[in-house]
Amino acid sequence: MSEKPKLALYWASSCGGCEIAVLGLHEKILNVAEAFDIVFWPCVMDFKYADVEAMDDDSIDVCLFNGAIRNDENARLAHLLRRKSKVMVAFGSCASGGSMPGLANFTDRDAMFDWIYHKSPTTDNPDGIVPMKHTDVPEGDLELPGFWHTVKTLAQVVPVDYFLPGCPPEASSIEMAVNAILTGQLPPPGSVIGPDVTVCDECPREKHEKKIKRFYRPYEIIPDPDTCLLEQGLFCAGIATRSGCGARCPQVGMGCRGCYGPNEGVVDHGAKILTGIASVLDAQTPEEVDAILDTLPDPAGYFYRFHLPDSLLRRRARANGEKIVAPASEAAGEPA
Amino acid sequence: MTRISIDPITRLEGHGKIEIFLDQQGNVDNCYFQVPELRGFEVFCVGRPAEEMPRLTSRICGVCPEAHHMAAAKALDDLYRVEPPLAGKKLREMFYMAFYVTDHTTHFYALGGPDFVVGPGAPPAERNILGVIAKVGLEIGGQVIATRKRNHQVIEMIGGRTIHPVAALPGGMSQPITEEQRQQIIEIARQNVEFGQFTIQLFHDVVLANTDYVDLITSPGYTQKTYYMGLVDENNHVNFYDGKVRVVDPDGHEFCKYAPGEYTEHIAEHVEPWSYLKFPYLKNVGWKGFVDGKDSGIYCATPLSRLNAADGMATPLAQAEYERMYETLGGKPVHHTLAAHWARVIELQYAAERMLQLAEDPEVADPVVRAIPTATPTEGIGIVEAPRGTLTHHFKTDPDGILTEVNLIVGTTNNNAPIYISIRKAAEALIQNGNVNDGILNMIEMAFRSYDPCLSCATHSLPGQMPLELVVRDSRGAVTHHASQYVPPELLEQFDR
Ligand code: SF4
Ligand code: SF4
Ligand code: SF4
Numbered sequence: 068m069s070e071k072p073k074l075a076l077y078w079a080s081s082c083g084g085c086e087i088a089v090l091g092l093h094e095k096i097l098n099v100a101e102a103f104d105i106v107f108w109p110c111v112m113d114f115k116y117a118d119v120e121a122m123d124d125d126s127i128d129v130c131l132f133n134g135a136i137r138n139d140e141n142a143r144l145a146h147l148l149r150r151k152s153k154v155m156v157a158f159g160s161c162a163s164g165g166s167m168p169g170l171a172n173f174t175d176r177d178a179m180f181d182w183i184y185h186k187s188p189t190t191d192n193p194d195g196i197v198p199m200k201h202t203d204v205p206e207g208d209l210e211l212p213g214f215w216h217t218v219k220t221l222a223q224v225v226p227v228d229y230f231l232p233g234c235p236p237e238a239s240s241i242e243m244a245v246n247a248i249l250t251g252q253l254p255p256p257g258s259v260i261g262p263d264v265t266v267c268d269e270c271p272r273e274k275h276e277k278k279i280k281r282f283y284r285p286y287e288i289i290p291d292p293d294t295c296l297l298e299q300g301l302f303c304a305g306i307a308t309r310s311g312c313g314a315r316c317p318q319v320g321m322g323c324r325g326c327y328g329p330n331e332g333v334v335d336h337g338a339k340i341l342t343g344i345a346s347v348l349d350a351q352t353p354e355e356v357d358a359i360l361d362t363l364p365d366p367a368g369y370f371y372r373f374h375l376p377d378s379l380l381r382r383r384a385r386a387n388g389e390k391i392v393a394p395a396s397e398a399a400g401e402p403a
Numbered sequence: 404m405t406r407i408s409i410d411p412i413t414r415l416e417g418h419g420k421i422e423i424f425l426d427q428q429g430n431v432d433n434c435y436f437q438v439p440e441l442r443g444f445e446v447f448c449v450g451r452p453a454e455e456m457p458r459l460t461s462r463i464c465g466v467c468p469e470a471h472h473m474a475a476a477k478a479l480d481d482l483y484r485v486e487p488p489l490a491g492k493k494l495r496e497m498f499y500m501a502f503y504v505t506d507h508t509t510h511f512y513a514l515g516g517p518d519f520v521v522g523p524g525a526p527p528a529e530r531n532i533l534g535v536i537a538k539v540g541l542e543i544g545g546q547v548i549a550t551r552k553r554n555h556q557v558i559e560m561i562g563g564r565t566i567h568p569v570a571a572l573p574g575g576m577s578q579p580i581t582e583e584q585r586q587q588i589i590e591i592a593r594q595n596v597e598f599g600q601f602t603i604q605l606f607h608d609v610v611l612a613n614t615d616y617v618d619l620i621t622s623p624g625y626t627q628k629t630y631y632m633g634l635v636d637e638n639n640h641v642n643f644y645d646g647k648v649r650v651v652d653p654d655g656h657e658f659c660k661y662a663p664g665e666y667t668e669h670i671a672e673h674v675e676p677w678s679y680l681k682f683p684y685l686k687n688v689g690w691k692g693f694v695d696g697k698d699s700g701i702y703c704a705t706p707l708s709r710l711n712a713a714d715g716m717a718t719p720l721a722q723a724e725y726e727r728m729y730e731t732l733g734g735k736p737v738h739h740t741l742a743a744h745w746a747r748v749i750e751l752q753y754a755a756e757r758m759l760q761l762a763e764d765p766e767v768a769d770p771v772v773r774a775i776p777t778a779t780p781t782e783g784i785g786i787v788e789a790p791r792g793t794l795t796h797h798f799k800t801d802p803d804g805i806l807t808e809v810n811l812i813v814g815t816t817n818n819n820a821p822i823y824i825s826i827r828k829a830a831e832a833l834i835q836n837g838n839v840n841d842g843i844l845n846m847i848e849m850a851f852r853s854y855d856p857c858l859s860c861a862t863h864s865l866p867g868q869m870p871l872e873l874v875v876r877d878s879r880g881a882v883t884h885h886a887s888q889y890v891p892p893e894l895l896e897q898f899d900r
């Protein structure tokens with residue numbers, strides 16, 4: 068090969084699990100290091116933002132971007148890397164759908180600060196201090212990146228070419244993506260990389276077309292080890308979730324929570340899970356449907372566990388009766 | 404006023420940033436350690452069903468998801484007043500020990516170890532796992548990878564996934580293991596015990612046999628006297644999964660010992676406007692600013708702190724090494740932060756021995772691993788020792804078990820103030836009369852690393868030193884001094900997890 072493709076990896080608002088998943092390729096990470104010229108990977112190598120800024124636009128072939136966008140710093144890097152990269156991949160559930168930290172969109176910044184810095188039982192803060200973007204200390208000014216009202220997905224901030232879902236993506240998914248990039252066998256831009264099957268398709272549990280009368284909480288029953296969990300009344304999003312994980316969670320007796328996101332053509336993952344769930348309810352009338360759904364607590368938190376920022380809901384709109392208005396820069400997905 | 408900024412390269416948003424200010428004479432006037440990240444789990448988990456917490460809170464950290472998974476599970480047991488069957492408890496603890504073995508192995512060989520094995524004076528490019536391998540043989544690299552791999556198998560077998568496990572529920576675990584799996588785990592645990600012995604031997608041969616290293620460990624720049632915290636069993640032996648939290652004062656005397664349910668009587672958190680991360684301290688001593696000593700409520704929660712806070716180890720090989728450490732370092736407590744590496748090796752040995760004990764007990768494969776709760780939930784508190792410090796989960800719910808309040812005191816957060824003090828000590832030792840010694844990066848890095856701070860996952864996944872950059876600016880903002888150390892790309896080849 069004349070020249071190796073240039074690869075960048077970045078973590079924005081992330082738990083680090085996606086990075087560890089890349090390292091979890093074990094010895095295969097060698098192939099990645101061999102096949103690519105890694106030009107930016109702050110978790111692993113010393114590169115500075117200035118190095119990226121100095122690169123020509125479009126000079127990075129592929130950027131794997133994990134983590135959501137929730138502060139000015141995340142947004143700055145998203146814009147910078149987009150400009151420098153030919154292909155931008157939203158890596159993992161945080162970047163593609165917002166993941167669990169995206170549930171923060173059910174609340175808002177003020178509520179968070181109020182609890183964390185004032186009301187929590189261990190906080191001792193008689194002067195009512197909260198972290199600020201700028202603090203004047205006697206010696207000078209200390210800066211923190213501005214914290215956003217809303218958790219955004221990468222695609223809400225910059226154009227994204229491909230999505231690699233999973234919280235985190237399994238090693239097999241990462242390998243598949245890397246191979247697709249190397250061989251140029253990528254799906255059309257805008258696609259999710261990975262097979263378009265559901266978790267149910269890969270789940271070894273037996274389905275019997277049984278309908279359910281109610282939901283059970285996971286701690287309420289000990290399910291039969293071989294039968295579909297949903298048919299036993301345990302919430303499982305596998306029915307409307309893309310696989311790629313090999314149905315990991317149902318295999319240890321826990322319902323899928325949907326980390327791999329929706330299948331092809333689905334706009335709103337939560338709505339699709341609801342439809343899937345509705346199909347197993349033993350109900351004739353809308354009232355009966357409602358009655359069964361009432362036995363599932365926190366439906367929004369279940370249906371949108373990994374994809375609230377990416378859903379049609381996006382976030383709660385009001386706090387204390389007032390509309391939450393983000394600063395113009397945040398609304399535009401730009402750093403302040 | 405001269406200002407020095409140290410950024411862990413590029414990871415500004417998640418990780419710490421150090422600002423040092425010098426006075427007119429060019430000596431350290433003050434310094435700040437800022438954590439610029441907040442994600443707000445304590446708030447957005449409210450409204451969710453409590454039983455989802457082991458799966459929700461693991462996303463706080465992809466490096467130690469198992470710790471959050473376990474702390475949340477224990478808080479749920481308390482919330483629902485349900486006692487898991489013995490097999491369920493043992494299964495959880497065995498899973499947790501497998502995690503400890505991988506985590507401590509990574510830290511010792513890839514991060515802490517290189518400072519000693521290759522030597523703190525070696526060029527940064529050699530102070531990494533490659534350097535360790537060059538010095539003590541290629542076989543070790545293979546052993547480290549194999550250790551991590553086989554324990555990942557156990558974590559996945561029991562927990563469902565390695566990163567973000569799913570199996571813990573109030574009252575136990577979702578699924579038992581089979582007798583065949585137990586036999587596999589026994590074999591893996593045996594290898595872990597051997598690996599622990601091998602690691603201790605390595606530590607003796609390479610570190611303790613070298614008086615320079617021992618002098619370094621005991622040098623004043625790495626010494627600070629604080630309170631120490633750790634979870635202990637009924638014999639006051641170190642325990643990672645269960646027990647009471649014991650705190651000893653800087654003289655080594657028991658200051659308090661509390662059950663998880665009493666943590667708010669003992670711990671408070673201080674807020675500063677320049678960091679998103681709070682500073683926990685002992686409420687009954689009080690917040691006295693960023694100072695060590697008996698009058699300051701600042702405490703440490705590291706492997707060394709756990710050993711300081713306990714009376715011994717519950718397994719024989721670990722106990723033997725525990726005794727050796729305190730003999731060598733002049734009795735308890737040990738205030739040398741770098742001794743945390745020795746303590747970590749002792750804990751690795753303990754985790755391996757404990758895992759084997761649990762695996763050899765046929766009950767761990769009993770099919771009954773979960774009890775169904777019947778009580779009405781109100782409030783639950785669970786504590787485990789995460790590798791980076793005591794981890795507290797506190798939930799309140801409505802009668803349906805929907806969360807109404809969540810408070811979390813996370814491993815590394817405990818050490819927020821001690822890290823700050825360590826940084827200042829390093830700065831004071833190495834910046835004098837305007838002379839900024841390049842060694843400051845190395846020293847701060849070593850001080851940092853003994854805490855194994857989870858602020859930067861970089862410090863876990865890197866097979867080398869922590870990338871740091873130091874910029875000194877004069878009062879007009881002009882750069883007068885610039886130094887950095889980094890990880891060479893060829894190290895990529897050594898990655899695992
Ligand atoms: S997608 Fe999951 S594993 Fe990846 S950064 Fe987000 S929370 Fe962590
Ligand atoms: S609904 Fe869940 S348990 Fe049932 S077959 Fe699908 S993935 Fe498996
Ligand atoms: S089963 Fe569902 S939640 Fe579990 S790993 Fe697969 S997609 Fe994610």
